[in-house]
Amino acid sequence: MERVxxxxxxxxxxxxxxxxxxxTYLSPATRDAHALVLGWMREAGLSTQVDAVGNLxxxxxxxxxxxxxxxxxxxxDTVVNAGAFDGILGVVLALELIxxxxxxxxxxxxxxxxFSEEEGVRFRKPFLGSLAVVGELTPxxxxxxxxxxxxxxxxxxxxxxxPAEYAAARLAPESFAYLEIHIEQGxxxxxxxxxxxxxxxxxxxxxxxxxxxxxxxxxxxxxxxxRHDALAAAAEWIVAVEKLGQATPGLVATVGSAEPKPxxxxxxxxxxxxxxxxxxxxxxxxxxxxxxxxxxxxxxxxARGVTLSTSTSIDQTAVPMAPHLLALMEAAAKAxxxxxxxxxxxxxxxxxxxxxxxxxxxxxxxxxxxxxxxxGEAVLIDDVEAxxxxxxxxxxxxxxxxxxxxxxAGREAHA
Numbered sequence: 001m002e003r004v005x006x007x008x009x010x011x012x013x014x015x016x017x018x019x020x021x022x023x024t025y026l027s028p029a030t031r032d033a034h035a036l037v038l039g040w041m042r043e044a045g046l047s048t049q050v051d052a053v054g055n056l057x058x059x060x061x062x063x064x065x066x067x068x069x070x071x072x073x074x075x076x077d078t079v080v081n082a083g084a085f086d087g088i089l090g091v092v093l094a095l096e097l098i099x100x101x102x103x104x105x106x107x108x109x110x111x112x113x114x115f116s117e118e119e120g121v122r123f124r125k126p127f128l129g130s131l132a133v134v135g136e137l138t139p140x141x142x143x144x145x146x147x148x149x150x151x152x153x154x155x156x157x158x159x160x161x162x163p164a165e166y167a168a169a170r171l172a173p174e175s176f177a178y179l180e181i182h183i184e185q186g187x188x189x190x191x192x193x194x195x196x197x198x199x200x201x202x203x204x205x206x207x208x209x210x211x212x213x214x215x216x217x218x219x220x221x222x223x224x225x226x227r228h229d230a231l232a233a234a235a236e237w238i239v240a241v242e243k244l245g246q247a248t249p250g251l252v253a254t255v256g257s258a259e260p261k262p263x264x265x266x267x268x269x270x271x272x273x274x275x276x277x278x279x280x281x282x283x284x285x286x287x288x289x290x291x292x293x294x295x296x297x298x299x300x301x302x303a304r305g306v307t308l309s310t311s312t313s314i315d316q317t318a319v320p321m322a323p324h325l326l327a328l329m330e331a332a333a334k335a336x337x338x339x340x341x342x343x344x345x346x347x348x349x350x351x352x353x354x355x356x357x358x359x360x361x362x363x364x365x366x367x368x369x370x371x372x373x374x375x376g377e378a379v380l381i382d383d384v385e386a387x388x389x390x391x392x393x394x395x396x397x398x399x400x401x402x403x404x405x406x407x408x409a410g411r412e413a414h415a
Contacts, residue, residue, distance in 0.1 A: 083377020
């Protein structure tokens with residue numbers, strides 16, 4: 001267990017910004033991270049490659065070249081000023097699983113996927129690595145520019161890869177399931193004093209921008225009843241969004257940013273640009289909440305003679321995990337002595353993308369303090385052991401599933 005944590009810490013020291021962990025897609029630090037992880041993969045006996053978009057891939061062969069293939073993975077890029085475990089832990093734990101298997105024969109191959117891009121920091125679009133693997137990366141994606149005007153295509157070429165070969169990154173046709181182990185990134189497991197949990201669904205997300213447009217005027221000379229205060233309208237709406245989240249079980253509703261203009265203490269705000277983030281595992285409930293939030297914004301604006309405009313940047317459907325894999329993971333947790341009662345994931349993961357092509361399942365570890373995307377991110381050594389024990393039991397049960405033909409039936413049902 002100590003090696004798992006030490007390896008995560010070692011990767012965290014590979015950074016583009018001294019004094020913090022910041023490693024974005026195909027940055028200089030990525031090259032050093034690749035060298036380190038590829039070395040670990042080879043030590044574990046995996047055949048390795050770097051695909052055309054920079055994903056690291058290590059293969060543990062099955063009993064035959066045509067053996068079904070289990071995918072296990074997560075990402076090795078980070079947000080700005082990140083912690084040591086988001087994404088990276090899933091890659092390192094997968095390596096540990098494979099090393100613990102040693103020469104144990106399995107009726108399926110295992111492909112370890114270390115996605116080089118999940119966070120969306122450099123090109124402002126997430127999941128570029130996993131999108132390539134499921135065959136959904138587009139020429140428009142390759143044309144995306146970073147803050148310096150370098151396109152994704154140019155970045156790939158500069159890294160020494162061939163962007164024209166991106167279609168070859170697609171997963172092998174014999175791939176039958178995907179497993180991702182990840183820190184929870186929230187406080188639920190800690191609040192329940194549980195080390196691990198299966199994940200039954202990844203929430204759907206709606207992200208919007210709302211613009212309240214009023215009229216700037218002098219704060220001292222404009223009577224209250226003659227004002228068109230965009231900031232007052234936005235403030236009323238923000239509280240309504242909070243109440244909506246509190247009143248709807250399983251819903252989270254957030255206004256993360258509200259920027260008033262002109263932003264002066266003695267001037268009534270003429271405009272506020274605000275964000276809205278609403279998530280729920282049930283898309284119908286999420287869409288109903290979005291409608292209520294927009295109606296509350298319109299009501300607050302109308303009451304003050306303020307106009308409202310809205311735009312939606314993300315409308316991502318909820319992603320349920322594969323029922324047969326979820327049942328296997330719950331049973332594996334119980335057999336290992338843990339309560340694997342499933343949780344909902346409130347954050348997006350590469351599993352969202354992989355689930356479009358193969359049945360997917362996730363296993364969460366407790367996040368001490370609920371911290372993620374933060375330098376204080378941590379894991380407990382006993383929780384790492386719980387995850388490894390449960391994941392190994394899951395692999396054993398999946399072996400029996402493959403031998404019985406249930407895994408193939410599950411994939412056909414998924415398709």
